[in-house]
Amino acid sequence: MSVKLTHVSRYYGAQAAVDDISFDIHPGEVVGFLGPNGAGKTTTMRMITAYLKPDSGKIEVCGHDVVRDSLAVKRITGYLPEQNPLYPDLYVREYLRWMADIHHLGKRGRQRVEEVIGLTGLGKESHKKIGMLSKGYRQRVGLAQALLHDPEVLILDEPTSGLDPNQIVDIRQLIRELGRQKTVILSTHILQEVEAMCQRVIIIHRGKIVADGDIEALRQQAIAQQVLEVEWAETLAEDWWQDVPGIQQARAHTPHQWQLIAADAEELKKNLFRYALQNNLNIISLQTQMRSLEEVFRQLTQI
Numbered sequence: 298m299s300v301k302l303t304h305v306s307r308y309y310g311a312q313a314a315v316d317d318i319s320f321d322i323h324p325g326e327v328v329g330f331l332g333p334n335g336a337g338k339t340t341t342m343r344m345i346t347a348y349l350k351p352d353s354g355k356i357e358v359c360g361h362d363v364v365r366d367s368l369a370v371k372r373i374t375g376y377l378p379e380q381n382p383l384y385p386d387l388y389v390r391e392y393l394r395w396m397a398d399i400h401h402l403g404k405r406g407r408q409r410v411e412e413v414i415g416l417t418g419l420g421k422e423s424h425k426k427i428g429m430l431s432k433g434y435r436q437r438v439g440l441a442q443a444l445l446h447d448p449e450v451l452i453l454d455e456p457t458s459g460l461d462p463n464q465i466v467d468i469r470q471l472i473r474e475l476g477r478q479k480t481v482i483l484s485t486h487i488l489q490e491v492e493a494m495c496q497r498v499i500i501i502h503r504g505k506i507v508a509d510g511d512i513e514a515l516r517q518q519a520i521a522q523q524v525l526e527v528e529w530a531e532t533l534a535e536d537w538w539q540d541v542p543g544i545q546q547a548r549a550h551t552p553h554q555w556q557l558i559a560a561d562a563e564e565l566k567k568n569l570f571r572y573a574l575q576n577n578l579n580i581i582s583l584q585t586q587m588r589s590l591e592e593v594f595r596q597l598t599q600i
C-alpha cells in the first residue's frame with residue numbers, strides 16, 4: 298500500500314476539520330481528492346506529508362508511520378502545497394539547487410536539477426528570477442521541487458488553481474505523465490479536474506468521506522439513477538413522497554416543484570399518476586433527466 302489512512306481525525310479547537318476518515322491508495326494510482334471549499338482536503342494532505350499530526354488514527358506512507366517516522370515519509374513524498382512557498386528573489390536554478398541541498402542530493406543534485414527543469418518544461422524560464430515568472434511557471438517550479446528527490450508518492454494540493462486554460466492543459470498533461478511512474482494524490486474542488494487526470498475519486502465533505510471509487514463506476518451509478526422533475530398544482534406536505542413506491546430521494550425546489558430520484562423512471566411515472574388520482578391532485582409537468590456525475594457530486598456535498 299502506498300498510502301493508508303485508518304480512522305484519522307484532526308480538530309481545530311472544537312471543529313473536526315477531518316473526521317474519522319479511512320482509505321488505502323495503491324502504488325501507481327492517480328487519485329483525485331475532491332471536495333468543496335473547507336472540506337478538509339488541505340488538512341488531510343498536510344497530515345499525509347507529515348507536516349501536521351493527526352489527533353487520532355494512523356497514517357502510513359509506503360509502510361512508514363507519519364508521526365513516528367516523519368523523516369522517512371518526507372523522503373519518499375513530494376509535496377506541492379496549496380500556497381506554494383517560493384522565494385521571488387531567487388533564480389529558478391538557484392532555488393532548485395538549494396532545495397536539492399536540503400534533500401541531501403550531494404553530487405547528484407546538479408544533474409537532478411537539470412532533469413526536473415526538463416521534465417517540467419521550465420527550460421526557457423530557468424534563467425529568470427521566480428518573482429518574474431507567470432503563475433503557471435511558478436507552479437511548474439513548485440512541481441519541480443516536489444520531484445527533485447524522485448519521490449514514490451506525489452501529493453499535489455490544487456495543482457491547477459489560478460492557472461489560465463492553456464496552462465491548465467499543460468499541467469494536467471504533466472501530471473498524467475508523472476502518474477505513469479508514481480502514486481499521485483491531487484486535491485481539487487472541480488470535478489472536471491478529476492475526470493481529466495484520475496482513475497479514482499475520493500469525495501470529502503465536512504471532514505468525512507462521502508464517496509470513494511473508480512470514476513467510471515461512479516458514472517455508471519449516476520446513469521443507473523434517474524431524476525424526475527415534477528410540478529404539482531397543489532402545495533404538498535414535506536413527506537408526501539414517502540407514500541409513493543419507487544422514490545429513493547426527494548428534494549423540494551418549492552412546495553409545488555420537486556426533484557425525485559428513482560431507479561426506474563417509467564415505473565415511477567405510473568405510480569405518480571396513480572397517487573395523483575387517488576389523492577385528487579394535479580400534475581402540471583413531469584420531466585425525466587439523466588443524472589450526470591456533476592449532479593452526484595453536488596448531491597453528495599450539499600450543505
Ligand SMILES: Nc1ncnc2c1ncn2[C@@H]1O[C@H](COP(=O)(O)OP(=O)(O)OP(=O)(O)O)[C@@H](O)[C@H]1O
Pocket residue numbers: 309313314332333334335336337338339340341379486
Ligand atoms: N489553522 C487552522 N486553524 C483553524 N481552522 C482551520 C485551520 N486550517 C483549516 N481550518 C479549518 O478546517 C476546515 C478544513 O480546512 P481545509 O483547508 O483542510 O479545507 P480544504 O478542503 O482544503 O478547503 P479549500 O478547498 O478551501 O482549500 C475548514 O473549516 C477550515 O476553516
